[in-house]
Amino acid sequence: MFLALREMRRAVVRFALLAASVGLLVFLILFQQTLQAGLITSFIGAIEHQSSPVLVYSVDGLRNLEGSVITPDLEQQIRAVDGVGAAGRIGQGTFSVTADGDVTSAAVIGYEDERLGAPTTLTVGRLPSNADEVVALDSAADEGFGLGDSVTVEPGGLELAVVGQASEIGLQAAPTLFTTYETFERVVTAANPDSGGALPAVIGVAPADGVTDGELVQGIDDSVPDAEALTRTDAAKGTPGIDQIQQSFQVIFLLYGLVVPLVTGLFFLILTLQKAGALTLLRAVGVTGGSLVRSLLSQVAIVLVLGIGIGIALYAPLASQRLGSIPLSFQTGAVVFWSVLLFVLGILSALVSARRVLRIDPIEATTGAGVKA
Amino acid sequence: MNIAVTELRRRPSRFVTTTVILTLLATLLMLLGGLLDGLIAGSTGAINAQRADVFVYGATAERSIPRSRIAPENRTTIEGVDGVEEVGGIGVVQLGARVPGNAARDLAPVALFGYQLSPEGVPAPPEAGTAYADRTLEANGVAVGETLQVGPARTQVKVVGWVDGLAYAGQGTLWASTDTWRTATAANRPDAVVGAEDFQALLVRAGSGVDATELARRIDRSTDGATDSLALAAAVEAIPGVTEQRSTFNQIIGVTIVIAVVVVALFFALLTVERTALYGVLKAIGATSGRLFRGVLLQAVVVTAIAATVGAVIAVGLDLLIPPGSIPFTLEPARVVSSVAFLLVAAVIGCAFSLRRVLRIDPASAIGSST
Numbered sequence: 059m060f061l062a063l064r065e066m067r068r069a070v071v072r073f074a075l076l077a078a079s080v081g082l083l084v085f086l087i088l089f090q091q092t093l094q095a096g097l098i099t100s101f102i103g104a105i106e107h108q109s110s111p112v113l114v115y116s117v118d119g120l121r122n123l124e125g126s127v128i129t130p131d132l133e134q135q136i137r138a139v140d141g142v143g144a145a146g147r148i149g150q151g152t153f154s155v156t157a158d159g160d161v162t163s164a165a166v167i168g169y170e171d172e173r174l175g176a177p178t179t180l181t182v183g184r185l186p187s188n189a190d191e192v193v194a195l196d197s198a199a200d201e202g203f204g205l206g207d208s209v210t211v212e213p214g215g216l217e218l219a220v221v222g223q224a225s226e227i228g229l230q231a232a233p234t235l236f237t238t239y240e241t242f243e244r245v246v247t248a249a250n251p252d253s254g255g256a257l258p259a260v261i262g263v264a265p266a267d268g269v270t271d272g273e274l275v276q277g278i279d280d281s282v283p284d285a286e287a288l289t290r291t292d293a294a295k296g297t298p299g300i301d302q303i304q305q306s307f308q309v310i311f312l313l314y315g316l317v318v319p320l321v322t323g324l325f326f327l328i329l330t331l332q333k334a335g336a337l338t339l340l341r342a343v344g345v346t347g348g349s350l351v352r353s354l355l356s357q358v359a360i361v362l363v364l365g366i367g368i369g370i371a372l373y374a375p376l377a378s379q380r381l382g383s384i385p386l387s388f389q390t391g392a393v394v395f396w397s398v399l400l401f402v403l404g405i406l407s408a409l410v411s412a413r414r415v416l417r418i419d420p421i422e423a424t425t426g427a428g429v430k431a
Numbered sequence: 432m433n434i435a436v437t438e439l440r441r442r443p444s445r446f447v448t449t450t451v452i453l454t455l456l457a458t459l460l461m462l463l464g465g466l467l468d469g470l471i472a473g474s475t476g477a478i479n480a481q482r483a484d485v486f487v488y489g490a491t492a493e494r495s496i497p498r499s500r501i502a503p504e505n506r507t508t509i510e511g512v513d514g515v516e517e518v519g520g521i522g523v524v525q526l527g528a529r530v531p532g533n534a535a536r537d538l539a540p541v542a543l544f545g546y547q548l549s550p551e552g553v554p555a556p557p558e559a560g561t562a563y564a565d566r567t568l569e570a571n572g573v574a575v576g577e578t579l580q581v582g583p584a585r586t587q588v589k590v591v592g593w594v595d596g597l598a599y600a601g602q603g604t605l606w607a608s609t610d611t612w613r614t615a616t617a618a619n620r621p622d623a624v625v626g627a628e629d630f631q632a633l634l635v636r637a638g639s640g641v642d643a644t645e646l647a648r649r650i651d652r653s654t655d656g657a658t659d660s661l662a663l664a665a666a667v668e669a670i671p672g673v674t675e676q677r678s679t680f681n682q683i684i685g686v687t688i689v690i691a692v693v694v695v696a697l698f699f700a701l702l703t704v705e706r707t708a709l710y711g712v713l714k715a716i717g718a719t720s721g722r723l724f725r726g727v728l729l730q731a732v733v734v735t736a737i738a739a740t741v742g743a744v745i746a747v748g749l750d751l752l753i754p755p756g757s758i759p760f761t762l763e764p765a766r767v768v769s770s771v772a773f774l775l776v777a778a779v780i781g782c783a784f785s786l787r788r789v790l791r792i793d794p795a796s797a798i799g800s801s802t
Contacts, residue, residue: 151622
């Protein structure tokens with residue numbers, strides 16, 4: 059141990075570079091984990107953080123809020139299903155709006171019943187109670203969607219007042235506004251005066267007493283062939299594109315997860331080979347193989363702890379920033395998971411070097427052969 | 432050089448680990464590139480295939496076709512702009528389509544286009560109630576001669592032929608007359624209906640020798656800013672998500688190449704350390720550092736070339752196995768060539784880290800070595 063620490067002090071640049079490399083990789087993993095979470099939340103946060111426990115799409119919508127249209131006939135069929143305790147229309151569309159002087163895209167969601175479609179993560183202000191009032195995504199406050207701001211629907215010029223802000227209610231990575239169904243209908247007409255009126259995208263339903271969400275979903279799917287009922291969680295996860303985002307990031311994480319132990323393992327293997335002569339001499343003067351392995355593993359552990367610490371230190375200040383339109387947040391679970399996993403993998407990767415150390419034959423000190431390659 | 436080649440021939444097992452890792456990286460590079468090309472083609476095919484020079488959106492549409500509206504008076508103005516040869520309207524509605532023979536809930540996502548100017552490979556607009564279908568819809572069970580029921584109103588659209596490479600927003604497309612598009616929109620998306628003479632967007636063909644970007648500026652000036660016009664290439668890039676997809680994938684591809692550099696650097700550093708004594712002897716009998724390094728470089732390039740070839744075979748195999756319309760994967764020859772080139776450059780760069788170590792070997796050390 060003593061020798062291990064002395065060696066690290068004397069070759070501080072070499073070990074610092076490795077720790078920095080590991081730190082950079084840890085930072086990249088944690089940052090991309092946060093990016094993945096932020097991306098998914100900005101795509102489906104509005105579905106996850108609305109109050110309706112079950113959402114009923116038209117089969118034609120293919121689980122896409124923007125693509126689903128509930129015709130009056132379909133709505134009647136859904137409302138008539140046994141086990142439906144309450145039902146309310148939810149409309150959704152993406153519109154061009156002027157906010158803070160700039161034209162931008164905004165997703166607007168209108169709900170008929172506060173219990174079935176209102177945002178559940180209100181951070182400031184209140185829910186809309188009058189016409190043309192909206193709750194806006196809090197992370198878009200700097201873009202003209204702050205409390206007290208006015209947003210204009212283009213090209214009709216309908217003014218919407220922001221009376222509340224809620225967190226994690228993004229949809230399709232756009233600034234998102236929740237409002238009443240009546241206001242949503244006015245938004246549709248303002249954006250397209252030729253439209254034949256707004257139809258709900260989904261029907262929010264709550265089960266009657268004694269009926270579970272799952273039973274209600276099954277009941278609606280069995281009774282209404284043109285409807286597809288999904289619990290809130292399934293609706294969020296089932297949104298087209300979410301699976302692909304998760305799969306893409308998993309490939310990246312797997313790649314990085316392999317690289318960290320690979321880099322650490324190769325570094326210590328090179329180090330072991332370089333020190334071959336000295337290690338053989340130490341064995342010849344009575345130092346046990348176990349002692350040398352402990353020294354090696356303690357060096358690996360120190361480098362990994364330092365590297366992981368550097369990674370977290372780099373990640374922490376960035377984790378609360380925004381990346382374009384995507385708000386990021388510190389992922390404690392990811393930090394713990396990756397720290398433990400990378401530490402264990404890093405230690406395991408050093409076992410190849412440990413094996414070489416244990417293979418050192420002290421007699422080689424008399425020949426100068428050292429560790430055999 | 433001879434020693435390097437001989438070592439590769441006689442002790443190939445020594446290079447297996449690196450070859451396997453590099454093969455994985457090569458495959459990953461080509462898969463990522465193929466996915467990127469497939470995604471981009473799936474998003475942009477319908478716009479890219481337009482035989483037009485300028486794409487005209489409504490000024491507040493944020494370059495989204497479904498949100499765009501062009502009034503007839505603006506079209507008339509645009510038709511009179513100097514340099515404009517021909518103008519055609521276009522509109523799209525995205526719906527689910529019931530395919531004959533498929534299960535009741537097994538719908539195909541389609542984008543139904545109404546067009547006036549035919550895109551590349553698409554005949555003139557067919558009669559009302561019929562459409563040409565993008566071939567990717569074959570994967571959803573669509574066949575020529577079948578009648579699809581489109582949208583919740585089950586508007587009937589008969590498929591009268593195939594067209595290729597015209598996907599839009601990751602969906603297969605149907606190409607129909609503007610009447611069919613208007614009928615389907617009114618029946619299924621009343622919120623998206625446009626005026627009887629309006630179009631969502633316009634396509635403009637420029638006269639001979641007219642610069643498309645300049646013409647786009649002229650069009651916007653002529654409509655007093657009521658339009659947002661883009662040269663076709665810029666319109667393709669302006670499709671929501673295209674730039675983001677490209678930059679995200681390119682970053683991932685970049686990181687993968689850096690990882691390849693690290694793998695090659697570490698592996699050949701390890702080999703060099705192991706061979707220090709041997710190199711000392713070789714230098715003592717007259718081998719130059721340059722010659723020794725060229726040997727290392729040759730090994731790195733050969734190992735990488737083998738890995739890249741195997742990776743390319745795997746990627747091509749996957750490209751052949753993946754049915755059209757399932758995963759958005761398109762493997763272009765240029766992508767394979769560029770991936771191989773990037774990996775070879777990564778190998779050379781990675782290998783260069785061993786150069787310093789080779790240069791530092793002192794021939795005198797051979798005298799004291801027992802090897």
